[in-house]
Amino acid sequence: MVHELKIPNPGESIQEVQIGQWLKKEGQRVERDEVVVELETDKASLDLPAPVAGVLLKILKPDGATCAVGEVIGQIDESASPAAAPAAEAAPEPLPEPQIIMPAAQRLLAEHGLQARDISATGPGGRLLKEDVLRHIERQSPTAPTGDSASVVPGAAPPAQTASPQTGGQAAPDVAAEVANAPPASPAADRQEDVVPMSLIRRRIAERLVQAQQEAALLTTFNEADMSAVIGLRRQYRERFQEKHGVKLGFMSFFTKAAVEALREFPAINAEIRGTDIVYRHYFDIGIAIASSKGLVVPVLRSAERLSLAEVERQIADFAARAEANKIRPPELAGGTFTISNGGVYGSLLSTPIINPPQSGVLGLHAIQERPVARDGQVVIRPMMYMALTYDHRVVDGREAVTFLKRIKETIEEPARILLEV
Secondary structure (H helix, E strand, O other): OEEEEEOOOOOOOOOEEEEEEEOOOOOOEEOOOOEEEEEEOOOOEEEEEOOOOEEEEEEOOOOOOEEEOOOEEEEEEOOOOOOHHHHHHHOOOOOOOOOEEOHHHHHHHHHHOOOHHHOOOOOHHHEEOHHHHHHHHHHHOOOOOOHHHOOOOOOOOOOOOOOOHHHOOOOOHHHHHHHHHOOOOOOHHHHOOOOOOOOHHHHHHHHHHHHHHHHOOEEEEEEEEEOHHHHHHHHHHHHHHHHHHOOOOOOHHHHHHHHHHHHHHOHHHHOEEEOOEEEOOOOOOEEEOEEEOOEEEOOEEOOHHHOOHHHHHHHHHHHHHHHHOOOOOHHHHOOOOEEEEEHHHHOOOOOOOOOOOOOOEEEEEEEEEEEEEEEOOEEEEEEEEEEEEEEEOOOOOHHHHHHHHHHHHHHHHOOHHHHHOO
16 A cells, blocks of 8 residues: 655644655665654754655655645555565666756766766765766776877866967967967866755745844844853852753853843833734743754743743753754744844854844844953953844834843843842
8 A cells, every 4th residue: 555755734834845855765665653754844844754664665856845735745655565675776776866967067068978867966965066977987987098089188288289380380370369368267166156945944034034124123222241240150050050950051041031031121122013003922932043054043932931040051952952953843933022142152242133023122142252341440351241132113112122231231240130030
């Protein structure tokens, strides 16, 4: 019996997915619930397991293809004998058709009269590279012919032109002038281009960033925080905290709790516009921006006001690990009332973050640097961090935004406020 492998419904508002990578080939045995193919959505990656045990009979959609929810992408033959798969594999399988042929490879194919389908593509995403064609040519002709019939090796200088008796041993004047005035040739390797289709998640990021720029009235205000108190707390309790809670005490938990307290005081920054209404939320779902190999994702700490510092750190560590492994689930990215983005981990000193619609604010954190500052009439060296708040001026007034960021500064510089809620 043949079972269809269909694209499942990944979650709300997702209408299409992209085939990331098939983990099985046609003719191979698969077990029930074994992951057969990885899928990419505009929010996260998903694994599609086999509904039954059997043999992967047919792959209908290749890597990189875009598919609608519910579309059939493969077939699994449940009745096929496990012994049939090795027999099918005994015969050499045809090489997969290259997804993309690089320009340099295309030129070599034309020069040597070769077909792309006859050459194994080793480039990322099924690209056929110049090196793949050269490798194929070398295998077909291990020794170059000699004499007048020798072919020109790709990239080598053309053979010297034999002077004709009529020119007295010199090239024709017009040819000589053309050669003299010709610009120096650039190596082909310096002129290559890669054309890569945008992943769904990258397309979604682009759409939302453009949407924020076009629909919101964005302004950014800046401040700086003295990190001495938080650094001192981390140094004093780091080992006991990790021993008790099984996770490191970082900076993000302090900023998350500080943001919650500031949002309580300035609810407009936790609100959003819906049509002609402003929706004020009395809960705090804080998005934490995390960079992954697939792009930026913003998983959400639900009801962050109810979480302890340890719970915040555990969830952020879990998000970071699963984001790198492409295991973040779409529901974990939905919603969010406010976002925190920490570019400081990559060395950013100052930036203007962009809000994640329909939110009204985003807090940008930056690198901690020792700088001279004035304290009680004295110049001292302190670990300082620049902070930035980008806000939607349609909802948030300038005074609220500036005071909000000042409130976070005060809480970070006196972290006991988090416990006392003052």
